[in-house]
Amino acid sequence: VMFYAVYDGGTVIVFPRPDIEGLMKAVEKYKAHVLHGVPTLYNAINNHPKVGKYKLNTLFFCVSGAAPLPLEVARRFEKLTGAVLREGYGLTETAVVTHVNPLYGKNKLGSIGIPIPNTYAAIADLEKPVLLPPGSIGEIVISGPQVMKGYNVEEENRLAFFTAHGLRWFRTGDIGYMDEEGYFYVLDRKKDMIKYKGYSVYPREIEEVLLSNECVKEAAVVGIPSPDVGEIPKAFVVLKDACIGKIREDDLLKWVEDKLAPYKRPKSIEFRGDLPKSPVGKILRRVLRDEELKKLQKQE
Structure with missing residues (x-):
């Protein structure tokens, strides 16, 4: 997020603790055009009693991550602000971002989007080291240069990685599927x-x-x-x-x-x-x- 601002020549405004009204004040004061947050932040803005008091129409591109973005929350936020809200996906083990809905390409509400450049993603069987065809429900797996080498505990590595089609795949722990156009969807955490x-x-x-x-x-x-x-x-x-x-x-x-x-x-x-x-x-x-x-x- 911070490197994007450097690339864009923009100002970064950081909120270490959730402060919805403070955030809305900052958007209006600095005429912010990009916002990164979690689904509960966008939901809190939607439901804030003073949301109509602040001008949020300078927002252009917003990204949601860390948890699945409810469709109703996304629809309400876009209608409220006029901004584009895109859902992304990633993990600490994969250098954060692996998927995002394109800003200028097709956006599919409910989808985490498509893999970013140099990233391979697929759906694997929940138990076997086998990749599944589009439309199948399984575990989202990632391969690419940004994926970590492994954990310190070898048993964890055995459960987290497998090799298929010449690539080393990392099991994310998220259940989902891929549609015919290569867009991925998260249904839930495997443990949940x-x-x-x-x-x-x-x-x-x-x-x-x-x-x-x-x-x-x-x-x-x-x-x-x-x-x-x-x-x-x-x-x-x-x-x-x-x-x-x-x-x-x-x-x-x-x-x-x-x-x-x-x-x-x-x-x-x-x-x-x-x-x-x-x-x-x-x-x-x-x-x-x-x-x-x-x-x-x-x-x-």
């Missing part, structure tokens, strides 16, 4: 996938549906262990201020019924004032999962 009665349930799909409800500000879904079905999807929701006290758990559960297959529907929804987040604003599902596991342990 919920197994319900043998079905694979992706938390992101449930979260997308919940976020499309006009009363939902934030949503997170985790799997709760169950001896009968494997794992049960549970949703955690932050309501918009105007809807607090006006919508019940049953209302949302009923609302998702015709939008998700029966095995994908959350079995319970817990309303919260906020959701646990990392310093950069990424929702931490593992914290919610750990809280639920502690509750189960107390019941035993």
Whole structure:
């Protein structure tokens, strides 16, 4: 991000802590045209009570990373600001960026885009060292000069790397697929996938549906262990201020019924004032999962 500003001859404005109103003030003051952030930042701008007070129409190119970008969040932000919001993808192990939706090429909402130059990407079987054809769901794998040599622990390297078609591939831990045009899509983290009665349930799909409800500000879904079905999807929701006290758990559960297959529907929804987040604003599902596991342990 900082090197892009150097290349462009621009000014870099850094916010070490989330400060949505401060960020909007800075966009207006400096007439910022590029913004890099995480999905929760764009969602917070969309829902900020003072968003109409500041001029954000100087923004031209915005990039979202670190977590999947909900479609509803992207649509609302682009409509609100008139900016182009592109989703990208990368990991620390791959020198950060590996995919992005082209600024001037085709942008596919919901996609992380296409591999950047000198980067190979594919979809691999979740267990076997085999690459899969377009449309197949598997693990996103990366190969290229920017991929790290390996971890310090050899067992981790054995699980993270494999060779196929003459290339050394790194397993990202993200489940997704590639379409016929070479655009990649992230469904969820492999470790976050919920197994319900043998079905694979992706938390992101449930979260997308919940976020499309006009009363939902934030949503997170985790799997709760169950001896009968494997794992049960549970949703955690932050309501918009105007809807607090006006919508019940049953209302949302009923609302998702015709939008998700029966095995994908959350079995319970817990309303919260906020959701646990990392310093950069990424929702931490593992914290919610750990809280639920502690509750189960107390019941035993």
